[in-house]
Amino acid sequence: MSYIGSKPANKPVVASDIDPTMITGQTALAVAPAATDEFLVSDAGTLKRIDYSLIGNSSYFKVAGSNVSASNDTSTELTVTSETVDSAGVVASNRFTPQVAGYYFITATVKYPSGTDIDFLGCEIFKNGSSTGAGTSIVSKDYNAISCSTIVELNGSSDYVSIFGRHTTGSTSNINLQNFFGFKLGN
Amino acid sequence: MTQLYTKVKLYLEANSKTYENERINIELQNDGSGDYIKSWNVSGLAKPTAEQIASYETAANTAESNATIIATRKTSYGVWQDQLDEIFTDIDAWKTRIAKVKTDNPQG
Numbered sequence A: 001m002s003y004i005g006s007k008p009a010n011k012p013v014v015a016s017d018i019d020p021t022m023i024t025g026q027t028a029l030a031v032a033p034a035a036t037d038e039f040l041v042s043d044a045g046t047l048k049r050i051d052y053s054l055i056g057n058s059s060y061f062k063v064a065g066s067n068v069s070a071s072n073d074t075s076t077e078l079t080v081t082s083e084t085v086d087s088a089g090v091v092a093s094n095r096f097t098p099q100v101a102g103y104y105f106i107t108a109t110v111k112y113p114s115g116t117d118i119d120f121l122g123c124e125i126f127k128n129g130s131s132t133g134a135g136t137s138i139v140s141k142d143y144n145a146i147s148c149s150t151i152v153e154l155n156g157s158s159d160y161v162s163i164f165g166r167h168t169t170g171s172t173s174n175i176n177l178q179n180f181f182g183f184k185l186g187n
Numbered sequence B: 001m002t003q004l005y006t007k008v009k010l011y012l013e014a015n016s017k018t019y020e021n022e023r024i025n026i027e028l029q030n031d032g033s034g035d036y037i038k039s040w041n042v043s044g045l046a047k048p049t050a051e052q053i054a055s056y057e058t059a060a061n062t063a064e065s066n067a068t069i070i071a072t073r074k075t076s077y078g079v080w081q082d083q084l085d086e087i088f089t090d091i092d093a094w095k096t097r098i099a100k101v102k103t104d105n106p107q108g
Helices: B004-014 B019-025 B050-054 B057-077 B080-104
Strands: A038-043 A046-051 A060-064 A067-070 A075-077 A082-086 A102-112 A118-127 A130-140 A144-154 A161-167 A173-184 B026-030 B035-040
Touching (some): A067 A075, A067 A161, A075 A118, A102 A118, A102 A161, A130 A144, B004 B019, B004 B026, B004 B035, B004 B057, B057 B080
Antiparallel strands (some): A038 A046, A060 A082, A067 A173, A102 A144, A102 A173, A118 A161
């Protein structure tokens, strides 16, 4: 009883002080965490909280387009006309503009919807309107489609990705975005 | 309205260059608001002004019309294997048919 009236000494909470029921006794979250749900992490020895959006694979999307009239040998931005999924509403005006910084995997397929022979068809992934250097070209015949993929770093605010198509049919021809999808890579 | 590609090609030819040789030095692009020259690195030749590009409109129209006519002729001629057979069988009939294709599809 000698400690009655005395102030307990400061003592850090250590692992052995924590009972697993601190977690298991809580209500289970039966769905994926929301973007702003938080976790506790040890950042080089300092406890910090972090949003789920910073560690998950969101955002992710899959979209497609329709025919675009493209001039000969001219990189032409392809249009998006339908969305299968757009996890965070970050595809607009044919462009993917994620709001979380990081590295993203991007892939697309460009199609030349004609039975006419074609010498060159290109699928190009552009960042902020300029080539990322990622692209594929093909010399092919008959019904033509070509895919391209890359990993690109985006700043989570203004950086955007869009898909460009290019052909050398000699005249103005339709090409379209058969699919365009991507997701954030975990850190 | 003709393609920017065609007018750039004519501009290069008017300055003793060819599009085929300079293709890697030129980027034509369309971000949804019309074709434009994204980059130009042709040695010894300045990027054409808007006025210079516009001055090739008529010539480009002729070039594109002729390209369409040539494509139509090519289809009408048929594949070379079949033409060889025609020549072997009756060269005069082949010459007559080819001449008609040309007459029916005159270039500008």
